[in-house]
Amino acid sequence: TMTTQTFPSVRANARPPVPRRAAPARGLAANFGTAILVLVAAACAPVPDDDQGPPGAVAVTNATIIDGLGGAPITDGVVIAAGDRIVAVGPAAEVTVPDGATIVDAAGGAVMPGLADMHVHMVGGWDGVSTEMLGYRRYLNALLHAGVTTVFDAGNVLPFIQQIQAEIEAGRLPGPRVYMAGPLVDGPVPIWPPSGLKVARIRVGDRLKSYRAA
Known part of the structure; x- marks a missing residue:
């Protein structure tokens, strides 16, 4: 049957x-x-x-x-x-x-095959932790409902987007497959506090170390 x-x-x-x-x-x-x-x-x-x-x-x-x-x-x-x-x-x-x-x-x-959105910014809180996780869950669900199964985050608060990526990969958070460019980088006087050059250099260095260790 x-x-x-x-x-x-x-x-x-x-x-x-x-x-x-x-x-x-x-x-x-x-x-x-x-x-x-x-x-x-x-x-x-x-x-x-x-x-x-x-x-x-x-x-x-x-x-x-x-x-x-x-x-x-x-x-x-x-x-x-x-x-x-x-x-x-x-x-x-x-x-x-x-x-x-x-x-x-x-x-x-x-x-049809899943769509890919090659420019998104899933921005979190300044400390790298979103205070509105329900809103981001809805955002990720909206992407899936629109047929988007892959996204490329073109710049973000790095700890936040890394955590979102890890949760999706582990199957704990519904969402599309996430690729990322890395942290946002502003000038000497940043518009966003965690995106200044000094902070970005540190975070990029940490990111490179994690790739070398993998």
């Missing part, structure tokens, strides 16, 4: 999976390197090598698939995922939904 559920909004309570080497996939599946947004709820399960349906598989059906490569959208598309792997993508006529899969009816909605 198959479990059927209605198409949900983007799940903001699950972090997109970290990319890893995936098994060969049919059709367009190999082009979906980033997480497909509606699949972040897929159960973590290995993909077997045989032709049977993978345990814990999730099948998104009746979808308008946008592959991000410039091709025409695939209507009445199907995406099948198991754990953090997308194992099949294509028109319904070409993709077989495995027995036992959880069915997510997209109702014609778009399914």
